[in-house]
Amino acid sequence: MKRSARALAALLVSGLALTACSSSGSGGSSDDSGAPAASALDQASGVTTVEFWHSMTGKNADALTALVNQFNAAHQGKIEVKPLFQGTYDDLIAKYKASVQQKATPAVVQVYDIGSRFMVDSKQIVPAQAFADKDGYSLDDLQANIRNYYTFGGKLQSMPFNSSMPLLYLNDDAFKEAGLDPAKPPTTLAELGEMAQKLTKKDDSGKTVRYGFGAAIYGWFVEQLLAENGALYCDSDNGRSGKAGKVTFDSAKGAEIVQWWADLVKGGYAANTGRQTPDAQAAFKAGTVAMHLESTGVLRGYTEAAKFTVGTAPFPKTAAGDQGGPVIGGASLWISGPGHSDAQKRASWEFEKFLTAPEQQAVWHTGTGYFPVNSKALELPADKEWVAKYPQFRTAIDQLKGTKPTQATAGCALGVMPQARKGVETAIEQTIAGTKTAQQALTDAAKELQPAIESYNSSVG
Amino acid sequence: MPTASSPPEPRRRLGEHGLAWAFLLPSVVVFALFILYPLGRTFYLSAHANDLFGAPSRFVGMKHYTDLFASADFGRTLVTTGLFVLFTVVPGVLGALLLVLLMESRIRGVRLLRSAFALPFAFSVASASVVFSVFYNPASGVLNGLLSHVGLGPVGWLTDSQYALVSIAISTIWMNLGYNVLVLSAGIGSIPGEITEAARLDGASGLRLARSITVPMLGPSLFFLVVISTVNALQSFGQIHILTKGGPDGATRTLVYSVYEKAFAYGSSDFGTASAQAVVLMVVVLCCTAVQFGVLERKVHYA
Structure with missing residues (x-):
C-alpha cells in the first residue's frame, strides 16, 4: 500500500500547495488602466x-x-x-x-x-x-x-x-521520379490524394517503400484545414464575439477532412506514424513519405537533414473555392x-x-x-x-x-482548446482504425467535450 | 498467564514507550506527511469540483465517482488496466521462471547468462522506453526492418490500437525481467541442497525435478513476484507516457495514465475527477493484493 500511496503523492504534490488558499485568486483587476506609466x-x-x-x-x-x-x-x-x-x-x-x-x-x-x-x-x-x-x-x-x-x-x-504556420512539404526528387512537377504542387485535398497515389512506390515484393503522404496525427492540421475552408471550429464566431458554448468541428466539412485522411491511410497511400511529431518528421526526412504537413519551424532542420531537395507549397485548401487561410x-x-x-x-x-x-x-x-x-x-x-x-x-x-484576417483564420478561442484538439486526434485514430465513420467519430468527440466546455464556462462565470 | 511475569514498573514502562516513540517519530512524521496527508487530501479533492486553476471550489459529494462509473470511457480504462496486468504479470513471471530453470541445467557459460538476464534491472524505465520507441518506430524501426526480411509487416506497433498495449507490455516484461530473474535465482539458491540431492537419488531430473521440487520450493519467491508485479503493472506510467501517451484512441490508457491526463495533461486541471480515479486505483490495488494473499498464499509452501 505504501507504493500505491506514493503514486498518489505525485498527484498531490500540488495538493500541498492548495491548503494555503481554498478560494482561487481570480478576483484580480486587470482592466485597461492596469498598465502603469513609464515613470513606474x-x-x-x-x-x-x-x-x-x-x-x-x-x-x-x-x-x-x-x-x-x-x-x-x-x-x-x-x-x-x-x-x-x-x-x-x-x-x-x-x-x-x-x-x-x-x-x-x-x-x-x-x-x-x-x-x-x-x-x-x-x-x-x-x-x-x-x-x-x-x-x-x-x-x-x-x-x-x-x-x-x-x-x-x-x-x-x-x-x-x-x-x-503550417506548410505542405514536398520531396522534390520523389516528384520528379514519379513524373510530377514539384513546381505544380497539389492545392486541394483531392489533388493531394491523387498525387499521393502516384507518389506511392512499392518494391518487387509489394512492400511500400515510399508513401505519397504522411503527417503526424495532430489536431492542429484539421484546425488549419477548416480555417482554409473559412469554416469555424467553435460557435460564437470562433469564440471571438463571446464565450464559445460548443465546438463545430463535427460539421460535414470536418468529417470530409478526417475521412479523406483516413482513406489515404487505409488505401495504403499515407503512412500512419501516430501522434508523435518526431516520428512523422523522421519519415519525411528519411524519404519514406513524399508529401508532408509540418510547421514552418522545421524548414531549416529539414533542408539540413534531408538527402533530397526539400520543397514547400502553401497549405492545401479543402476544395478549389476555399476563401480562408491558415491559422497562426x-x-x-x-x-x-x-x-x-x-x-x-x-x-x-x-x-x-x-x-x-x-x-x-x-x-x-x-x-x-x-x-x-x-x-x-x-x-x-x-x-x-x-x-x-x-x-x-x-x-x-x-x-x-495572402490571408485575410477573419474570424475563421483567427482560430477558435476555447478555454478547453487543448482537449478539443485531443478529441479530434482521437477521432482521426478511430476513423483510421475503422471503428467509426469520420462523422460519427467527430460527433462523439464533440459530445464528449461538451461537459468540459460547460464546466469551464461555469467556472469562469 | 497473569502470574507468569509481573508487569513492569509503570515508570520503566513509560520510559520504554517514550524511547519507542522517539525512535518511531521520524518515520511517523514522514509517513503522515507524505502518505497519510496526501491520502486524506485525495479523498477531499475527489469530493470537490475545481475552479479554473484546479483549486477545489465546492463540495460535490460522490458526483465524480458516479460520473466515472457511468462513463464508458472509464469502463474501458479499467479493462485496459486489467489486460495490462494480465499481459505483463503472467508472461513476466513465467518467463523469468523458465529462464531460471534453464540456467539450473549445468551448461557452460551459465554465469554469463545469469548476468545478462539480470541486466534489464540496471535500466531506468525512461531510458528503456526510449530504446523501445526506436525498436517500434513505424518508419525506421528495427522490428519492422526484421519483419520485412521474412516478408511480413509492417506492423503498427504503437500506432495500431490492436497492438499498442501488447507492445507496451512487451517492453514492460523486458524491463521487469532482470528483477524477476534475480529474485528467482536467489530463491533457487536457497533451496536446501539435500532436498534436490534426495530427489536426484530417487531418479528425478529435468522436468520432473522442476515440477515436483524446484517450483514448489520457489513458492514464496513466485508469490512475492506475482504480488509485486501486479502492483507495479497497476502503477506503470513512464513507458506509457513515453511510448504512446495513452493512445492510439485510448488503447493504452490505464488507470494511472488517466489520472495523469485528468490532472495535468492537455491543459486540464480536473483534480476532482483525477483524485476520484486515484481512489479507485487504490481500492483496486488493495483488492488485488488482498485476493492474492487470501487465495494464492494458502498454496505457498514456506520451507
Whole structure:
C-alpha cells in the first residue's frame, strides 16, 4: 500500500500547495488602466527582477537566452529578466495554474496559442494593448494575422513572440521520379490524394517503400484545414464575439477532412506514424513519405537533414473555392497583473517590446525558423539573406500575406482548446482504425467535450 | 498467564514507550506527511469540483465517482488496466521462471547468462522506453526492418490500437525481467541442497525435478513476484507516457495514465475527477493484493 500511496503523492504534490488558499485568486483587476506609466520604472530603486517562464528547448532556447542576455546587458542595474524553462507548453500551463493558486505568478509567461482563451479568462494579466495605448506605441508593425489571433474584444491581449504556420512539404526528387512537377504542387485535398497515389512506390515484393503522404496525427492540421475552408471550429464566431458554448468541428466539412485522411491511410497511400511529431518528421526526412504537413519551424532542420531537395507549397485548401487561410500557431507572451509591482509590469512590457522589435525578430526568425511577428523584420538585410538561403520560406511569407484576417483564420478561442484538439486526434485514430465513420467519430468527440466546455464556462462565470 | 511475569514498573514502562516513540517519530512524521496527508487530501479533492486553476471550489459529494462509473470511457480504462496486468504479470513471471530453470541445467557459460538476464534491472524505465520507441518506430524501426526480411509487416506497433498495449507490455516484461530473474535465482539458491540431492537419488531430473521440487520450493519467491508485479503493472506510467501517451484512441490508457491526463495533461486541471480515479486505483490495488494473499498464499509452501 505504501507504493500505491506514493503514486498518489505525485498527484498531490500540488495538493500541498492548495491548503494555503481554498478560494482561487481570480478576483484580480486587470482592466485597461492596469498598465502603469513609464515613470513606474524610473521611480523604482535598485534592480527590477522579471521572472520569465518559457517552454523553449534546443536551438530555440539558445536563441532566446541570447536575446535575454542582450536585453539584460542593455538594462544593467535597472532590469534583470530571469528566464526559467518550465517544460512543455502543457507542463508550463499546469505549473502556471498552481502559481496562481499560490499567488506567485511569474511576471512574464509564454503560453501556447491554444491557451490564450484561458489566459484571458484567468484575469491575471494586463493586456498588451493597455501598455500600447498608455504609451501611444503603435502595434501596426505586428503582422496582421498574428495580431488577429491574440486579439480578444478588440484588444491585443498578449505580445506574439514565436509564431509558426503550417506548410505542405514536398520531396522534390520523389516528384520528379514519379513524373510530377514539384513546381505544380497539389492545392486541394483531392489533388493531394491523387498525387499521393502516384507518389506511392512499392518494391518487387509489394512492400511500400515510399508513401505519397504522411503527417503526424495532430489536431492542429484539421484546425488549419477548416480555417482554409473559412469554416469555424467553435460557435460564437470562433469564440471571438463571446464565450464559445460548443465546438463545430463535427460539421460535414470536418468529417470530409478526417475521412479523406483516413482513406489515404487505409488505401495504403499515407503512412500512419501516430501522434508523435518526431516520428512523422523522421519519415519525411528519411524519404519514406513524399508529401508532408509540418510547421514552418522545421524548414531549416529539414533542408539540413534531408538527402533530397526539400520543397514547400502553401497549405492545401479543402476544395478549389476555399476563401480562408491558415491559422497562426506558436505562442505569445503574457504580462501578469495581480501580485506584481508597477515597476515589474513596466519592465515586463519593456522586455516584450524588445523581443518583438524588428532587429530581435530578425535574429529570432533566422535563428529558429519561427515566422517573424514583426513585418519590418523581413526587410532587414540579415533576414533577407536568410530567406535567400532558404527560398522555401518564401512560401510561408506569401501564404500569410495572402490571408485575410477573419474570424475563421483567427482560430477558435476555447478555454478547453487543448482537449478539443485531443478529441479530434482521437477521432482521426478511430476513423483510421475503422471503428467509426469520420462523422460519427467527430460527433462523439464533440459530445464528449461538451461537459468540459460547460464546466469551464461555469467556472469562469 | 497473569502470574507468569509481573508487569513492569509503570515508570520503566513509560520510559520504554517514550524511547519507542522517539525512535518511531521520524518515520511517523514522514509517513503522515507524505502518505497519510496526501491520502486524506485525495479523498477531499475527489469530493470537490475545481475552479479554473484546479483549486477545489465546492463540495460535490460522490458526483465524480458516479460520473466515472457511468462513463464508458472509464469502463474501458479499467479493462485496459486489467489486460495490462494480465499481459505483463503472467508472461513476466513465467518467463523469468523458465529462464531460471534453464540456467539450473549445468551448461557452460551459465554465469554469463545469469548476468545478462539480470541486466534489464540496471535500466531506468525512461531510458528503456526510449530504446523501445526506436525498436517500434513505424518508419525506421528495427522490428519492422526484421519483419520485412521474412516478408511480413509492417506492423503498427504503437500506432495500431490492436497492438499498442501488447507492445507496451512487451517492453514492460523486458524491463521487469532482470528483477524477476534475480529474485528467482536467489530463491533457487536457497533451496536446501539435500532436498534436490534426495530427489536426484530417487531418479528425478529435468522436468520432473522442476515440477515436483524446484517450483514448489520457489513458492514464496513466485508469490512475492506475482504480488509485486501486479502492483507495479497497476502503477506503470513512464513507458506509457513515453511510448504512446495513452493512445492510439485510448488503447493504452490505464488507470494511472488517466489520472495523469485528468490532472495535468492537455491543459486540464480536473483534480476532482483525477483524485476520484486515484481512489479507485487504490481500492483496486488493495483488492488485488488482498485476493492474492487470501487465495494464492494458502498454496505457498514456506520451507
